Amino acid sequence: MPTREEIWHEADLPTRRLAGLALNPSTPEDVLLRLLSDAPLAARMVLCMDRDLPSAVMDAVITHPDTRTRGFFARNPYVDPAQRARLVDDPEWLVRALLADGPLTTDDTVPRRLPDDTVLRMINTYDDESLGGSLYRQISAELWEALPTHPDPKARVWGAGRWGSLSPETRAALLADPDDAVRERARGCAQWEDVAWVESQFPDRPCHARTGTLVNHPLSRALIDGVLTAPAGPDERGALALNPTLPPDVVILLAADPDPEVREGIAHRADLGPDQLRALAVDPDPEVRLAVSLHPAWSEEERTAIDYEVPMDRTFGFHPELLYPRDPEDVRRDALSGHPILRRHAAQEHSLPPDLLERLTVDDDLGVRVLVAQNHPDASAELLLRSFLEYTGRERARLPHRPNFPTDGLAPYADDEDPEVRALAARDPATPPETVGRLTRDPDPAVRAAFARHPGLPPARLTELLDDEELVQHAAANPALGVETIRRLAAALPVS
Structure with a gap:
């Protein structure tokens, strides 16, 4: 199946114009249905993936004869997940796999959760390959909590995968579960708490599995000493510093390691003693001092006395809600x-x-x-x-x-030197038409696209852009287009 980018790259100007109509909030339902039925693939892709849809159009998508069209809808982040869930028993493996993989978004935002009964249906009827995507990101916190003790054994298999967060009672129940697959899954998780088993599975060369073991699993003393004396890779002492099960003497050793990255990793540990804290607080490396300045053992007065510098070059973005909220x-x-x-x-x-x-x-x-x-x-x-x-x-x-981002009062930013700020004026309905028209010729392509959709775009310029190779989709999505114009443009569709 071609990628979204490949499909769009192959679309000609008339197809891109139809794709714009598919996004236009003024496009009537009957025209949307016609686009769904007869438009080229790229326009159907935009219609089914990039907007919410009237219920009649969603009904028609669910029963559309084209697998790719249903697959586009399976990844739509704008529709209610309960509508996407209607594809749970789709006859084509590809559609089911795309539904499990989740909505396609341009950032790391966690998708809205699928209904619990849909997730359970998928767990029970999909093969491992279909469930290998991002289904876990679409499971509600309530269902995650219920999975380890769920009446359905296949649900308990999934629940056992959260082994590290389960209570001793729940672990014991899973290890003694009447279902063979549940017991096997529980035993497979439990054996990673056995240092002898971990040592037997430890790779002898640098790889992701070796690093993951050093960071996450309980380690035998022999394995720890082997890594300390003969590491297989240059970063293994740093990985070891993050392991929560290190014995105290190894923590003390690594807190004085000559590598500042190792000391920085150790500085995050809650089990540092007073001597290590004091030494790390005056460490010559600023990243180490910053890391230890966050330690919960400090009073506010002690923390202030540490010479740390707050970095401003970090990403300040979205953080998903935790499954288990902080105190x-x-x-x-x-x-x-x-x-x-x-x-x-x-x-x-x-x-x-x-x-x-x-x-x-x-x-x-x-x-x-x-x-x-x-x-x-x-x-x-x-x-x-x-x-x-x-x-x-x-x-x-x-x-x-974000829901509360303003629209009014943004017109003055139209002449800002930052193109992302200039584009804000496209959100303001009061931006003057002459400014809107001028900015469809802005040097920045994103600014041009934003203003091509502005309802205040002068009609003559809007008509001109409907034949513009670059901006035709954005112009056709402009809500200022009248219904008669929309119907005339859609008349280019072939008669089915």
């Missing part, structure tokens, strides 16, 4: 800390209480403010706009898509 008191402690990075940790929370939300919204650290804007559902319009104007790092483009 509210820990969040409050971080939010009230004098350390900007601890406040940044608090700012990632989606459910900050009102007083902390108000406090962090006006924090003097850019990272704190932007993280609130990126993650809190009640981030204000003022904060969202300020964050977009001040933050130019990765995931900046996500901010204008």
Whole structure:
């Protein structure tokens, strides 16, 4: 199956015009149905993947004879997941696999969850290859919690995969489960807590599995000593420093390692002793001092005395909600800390209480403010706009898509030297028509595209862009197009 990019690359101008009509909020339902039935593949792809759809159109997608068309809808991030879930028993393997893989998005946003009964249906009827994508990202927290003790044995197999977070009672029940597959899965997870088993499976050459073992699994003393004296790769002591099961003497040893990256890894550990903390707090490497400055053992006064520098070149983006939320008191402690990075940790929370939300919204650290804007559902319009104007790092483009991002008052940004800021004026219905028309000729392609969709685009320029090789799709998606014009443009479709 060709990729989305390949399909679009092959689309000619008339097809791209039809794709724009597929996105136009003014396009009537009967025209959308005609596009679904008769439009070329690229236009059907845009229709089924890149917008929400009226219920009648979704009904027609579900029964569409073309596998690729149904597959596009399986990856649509804009429709209610319950509508995508109607494809759960699709006759084609490809459609089912795409449904399991999840919506196609341009960022790392966690997709909206599929209905629990749909997930259970997939677990019971799909093969391992179909479930090998990102189904886990579409499972609700409630279902994840229920899987280890679910009446359905195939659900319990999935639940056993969360072995590290399960209670001793639940683990014991899974190990004694009446179902063979559940017991096998539980035993397979449990054996990775046996240091002898881990040692027997330890690769003898550098690879992802070897590094993963060093970081995540309990290690025998013989294995630890072997890595310390004869590492197979240059970064293995650093990986070892992250292992939560290290004995105290090894922690002490690595806290004084000559490699600053090893000391930085050790500085994050909760089991550091007072001597190691004091030594790391005056470490010659600034990254080590920064890492240890976050240690929970410090009082605020002690933390302030550490010579650390807060980095500003980090990504301040979206953080998915945790399956197990942090303790509210820990969040409050971080939010009230004098350390900007601890406040940044608090700012990632989606459910900050009102007083902390108000406090962090006006924090003097850019990272704190932007993280609130990126993650809190009640981030204000003022904060969202300020964050977009001040933050130019990765995931900046996500901010204008947040629910409260403003539209009014953006016209003055039309002449900003930053093209991403200029494009904001395309969101303002009050941007003057002459400005809209001028910016469809902007040097930046994203700015041109944004203003080609502005409903205030002068009619003559809009008509001109409907035949423009670059901007035809955006012009055809312009809601200022009248229904009669839309029907005339759609008349280019072949008669079925």
